[in-house]
Amino acid sequence: AQRVTQPEKLLSVFKGAPVELKCNYSYSGSPELFWYVQYSRQRLQLLLRHISRESIKGFTADLNKGETSFHLKKPFAQEEDSAMYYCALSVTGANNLFFGTGTRLTVIP
Amino acid sequence: DTAVSQTPKYLVTQMGNDKSIKCEQNLGHDTMYWYKQDSKKFLKIMFSYNNKELIINETVPNRFSPKSPDKAHLNLHINSLELGDSAVYFCASSQTAGGSYEQYFGPGTRLTVT
Numbered sequence: 608a609q610r611v612t613q614p615e616k617l618l619s620v621f622k623g624a625p626v627e628l629k630c631n632y633s634y635s636g637s638p639e640l641f642w643y644v645q646y647s648r649q650r651l652q653l654l655l656r657h658i659s660r661e662s663i664k665g666f667t668a669d670l671n672k673g674e675t676s677f678h679l680k681k682p683f684a685q686e687e688d689s690a691m692y693y694c695a696l697s698v699t700g701a702n703n704l705f706f707g708t709g710t711r712l713t714v715i716p
Numbered sequence: 717d718t719a720v721s722q723t724p725k726y727l728v729t730q731m732g733n734d735k736s737i738k739c740e741q742n743l744g745h746d747t748m749y750w751y752k753q754d755s756k757k758f759l760k761i762m763f764s765y766n767n768k769e770l771i772i773n774e775t776v777p778n779r780f781s782p783k784s785p786d787k788a789h790l791n792l793h794i795n796s797l798e799l800g801d802s803a804v805y806f807c808a809s810s811q812t813a814g815g816s817y818e819q820y821f822g823p824g825t826r827l828t829v830t
Contacts, residue, residue: 639816650720651759651806651821658816693759697815702771703749704815706759 609634611696613707620684621715628679628710630668630694639697640670640677641704646690654679654692664688684714719743720822722807728828729797737792737825739807746812747771748790749819750782753804765790766813797829 610633620626632638642654655663657670657677668679677694691711695704720741729735741748749772750762763782764772770782779795794801804824810817 643819650823651808653818656818691757695815701815702747702764702766702813703761704819705761706751709757709759711757 611707619713626684630677641695643693722822741809745809749808751806802829
């Protein structure tokens, strides 16, 4: 069965430090992976998807099929990056996303 | 110009009551969803409708009944509320069915059952 694992519930980094939020998935087919973000007092919104291979707000994520991972990275964390981050998986034939349990990122000034 | 709206934002009620949460989207999307976020922030799909037809019905108690009067609205009715129903409920919509499409979320409804 498909599953998304985010091993870190909480992650704190200092401003300017690199940040990596881990995401692993289990799915035997061809996955589509996403990162959604929820800033304080804002709604959950799409940050980026692996298909577009773009950098959003300085964040990038590479799909590694060998390691079944889709870690989210940013070289220099900013205070405004503090938020809840969800990794999500879309599988062929399914009409919904499977979300991980989320990682709360806190960037310390 | 709110894309996906939910009412109410907060709902406090007693066990055994029946309550509804409303959701509306003005994006012209075909597909709408209800998610439940528990106290540990785990986000789980409950229902999905595509063009007013139910396409996802996860294992939720049948006390929960979604209703889609038209494709812009998806309401959630909960009968005989229990303590364990306390959670944040999110409505979302996407252009059409299929997990590949970006989902647009509402602000959430925090339900507290006492």
